[in-house]
Amino acid sequence: xxxxxxxxxxxxxxxxxxxxxxxxxxxxxxxxxxxxxxxxxxxxxxxxxxxxxxxxxxxxxxxxxxxxxxxxxxxxxxxxxxxxxxxxxxxxxxxxxxxxxxxxxxxxxxxxxxxxxxxxxxxxxxxxxxxxxxxxxxxxxxxxxxxxxxxxxxxxxxxxxxxxxxxxxxxxxxxxxxxxxxxxxxxxxxxxxxxxxxxxxx
Amino acid sequence: xxxxxxxxxxxxxxxxxxxxxxxxxxxxxxxxxxxxxxxxxxxxxxxxxxxxxxxxxxxxxxxxxxxxxxxxxxxxxxxxxxxxxxxxxxxxxxxxxxxxxxxxxxxxxxxxxxxxxxxxxxxxxxxxxxxxxxxxxxxxxxxxxxxxxxxxxxxxxxxxxxxxxxxxxxxxxxxxxxxxxxxxxxxxxxxxxxxxxxxxxx
DNA sequence: GCTTGATTTGACCAAGTGGTCAAAGGCACG
DNA sequence: CGTGCCTTTGACCACTTGGTCAAATCAAGC
Numbered sequence: 001x002x003x004x005x006x007x008x009x010x011x012x013x014x015x016x017x018x019x020x021x022x023x024x025x026x027x028x029x030x031x032x033x034x035x036x037x038x039x040x041x042x043x044x045x046x047x048x049x050x051x052x053x054x055x056x057x058x059x060x061x062x063x064x065x066x067x068x069x070x071x072x073x074x075x076x077x078x079x080x081x082x083x084x085x086x087x088x089x090x091x092x093x094x095x096x097x098x099x100x101x102x103x104x105x106x107x108x109x110x111x112x113x114x115x116x117x118x119x120x121x122x123x124x125x126x127x128x129x130x131x132x133x134x135x136x137x138x139x140x141x142x143x144x145x146x147x148x149x150x151x152x153x154x155x156x157x158x159x160x161x162x163x164x165x166x167x168x169x170x171x172x173x174x175x176x177x178x179x180x181x182x183x184x185x186x187x188x189x190x191x192x193x194x195x196x197x198x199x200x201x202x
Numbered sequence: 203x204x205x206x207x208x209x210x211x212x213x214x215x216x217x218x219x220x221x222x223x224x225x226x227x228x229x230x231x232x233x234x235x236x237x238x239x240x241x242x243x244x245x246x247x248x249x250x251x252x253x254x255x256x257x258x259x260x261x262x263x264x265x266x267x268x269x270x271x272x273x274x275x276x277x278x279x280x281x282x283x284x285x286x287x288x289x290x291x292x293x294x295x296x297x298x299x300x301x302x303x304x305x306x307x308x309x310x311x312x313x314x315x316x317x318x319x320x321x322x323x324x325x326x327x328x329x330x331x332x333x334x335x336x337x338x339x340x341x342x343x344x345x346x347x348x349x350x351x352x353x354x355x356x357x358x359x360x361x362x363x364x365x366x367x368x369x370x371x372x373x374x375x376x377x378x379x380x381x382x383x384x385x386x387x388x389x390x391x392x393x394x395x396x397x398x399x400x401x402x403x404x
Numbered sequence: 405g406c407t408t409g410a411t412t413t414g415a416c417c418a419a420g421t422g423g424t425c426a427a428a429g430g431c432a433c434g
Numbered sequence: 435c436g437t438g439c440c441t442t443t444g445a446c447c448a449c450t451t452g453g454t455c456a457a458a459t460c461a462a463g464c
Contacts, residue, residue: 010440011441030235030317032231032232032234033318035420035422036423045442046444047422047423048425048442049441051422052440055423056423057422111317112314112317114373114376115232115313115372116230117230117375118375125375129376130382150400152397153393155380156394157393159370159380160397162369163369163373164362164365164366166365167361167362167364168361171316171365173319174320174331177320177324178327178331179357180332184361187358190355191354191362194401195354195397195401198400198401213410213411237450238452238453239450249413249452249453251413253453254411257453259451406463407464408461408463409460411460411461412457412459413455415455415457416453416454416456417452417454418451418453418454419450419452419453420450420451420452421448422447422448422449423447424445425444425447426443427445428441428442428443428444429441429442430441431438431439432438432439433436433437434436
């Protein structure tokens with residue numbers, strides 16, 4: 001499924017400019033809420049010019065989504081049996097929280113897609129994602145069996161890490177409204193460490 | 203801000219049919235992604251007839267949103283100082299999780315609006331919502347000061363309850379994909395009780 | 405059955421949208 | 435300078451969409 005590689009330097013530049021602009025726009029307004037004109041303007045190109053690099057609005061969106069899914073799961077892939085259990089999990093939480101802080105657009109794009117029933121990535125969810133989660137749930141179960149962490153449902157543990165970290169990116173508007181604009185991340189980091197430590201420390 | 207009350211029985215019935223249909227459609231496709239025709243069809247009315255009861259698509263959406271916000275915060279309003287601290291909080295979590303199970307459309311509609319920056323309810327968030335949360339954060343602080351629960355940041359505690367419970371409604375597609383269709387709620391209820399108990403029990 | 409007001413609808417419109425196309429500009433290389 | 439290819443664009447099109455309107459239908463009281 002490799003995309004036909006862009007030949008010239010200008011193609012490479014324009015394609016990435018468009019993807020960047022698409023991420024901006026799509027993450028703000030969702031797929032249906034975004035227009036090709038908006039993306040073109042954000043990219044500093046004319047609409048036909050944009051459509052010279054991508055065949056359709058949906059193609060831009062799809063390319064963003066699929067390249068995202070990978071990046072998004074990297075922190076989970078890094079969860080490995082070799083380290084000490086609790087620090088390993090806390091590291092995963094921290095990495096996810098960092099991503100929510102540093103890549104909120106990616107988080108929101110993804111959230112929007114899933115919120116609408118993930119029509120375009122259902123297969124990936126039931127395939128790669130499920131496989132990966134199953135695998136990591138097994139790792140967690142081993143840690144539990146070895147007495148390294150308390151007994152919890154591994155799946156809900158993973159869900160809770162996703163929910164808690166992505167909340168700060170996806171619902172950022174709400175968080176900011178309640179906190180009056182104060183940066184939530186330092187507090188969140190400390191709170192989440194406390195939460196997962198007390199939940200898991202044997 | 204009371205809406206001019208519907209006079210006849212048929213008006214009342216049609217208006218609520220439309221709102222129900224609007225909830226169905228808007229929660230699935232978001233505001234921009236939904237069309238008046240879709241809502242009209244879901245309501246079993248012709249488009250002009252629908253627009254006889256509501257002046258515009260946005261009016262339907264707004265009425266849904268504002269009536270939602272209230273219902274949505276009821277469980278938090280019920281959090282009171284008089285009960286025992288921990289059971290009171292666990293009750294709140296359970297009520298919220300019940301709502302995620304029983305009213306997923308409402309949860310998703312709300313999530314979609316916030317995800318897009320909450321342009322239509324920013325004021326309510328910074329006003330009523332913030333006031334309510336500030337008030338309940340104070341209650342939680344009292345419990346902490348009285349040694350009834352462990353010391354945690356009250357705001358992040360509330361955020362975490364929102365995030366964890368709504369996740370099961372808003373990202374239901376993802377949860378189902380990973381769990382292979384198995385009902386997540388029994389497990390979630392147990393997991394969340396365990397989580398908040400270990401976090402808060404003094 | 406007739407009148408009056410509420411309800412319903414088919415036909416229509418203006419604006420916005422995704423996408424096309426032929427022609428024009430630019431650019432590297434002989 | 436010229437040629438061939440890559441890039442850019444203005445004009446355009448078909449279709450969707452939110453919303454209007456005048457005319458038709460219906461329902462209740464007289």
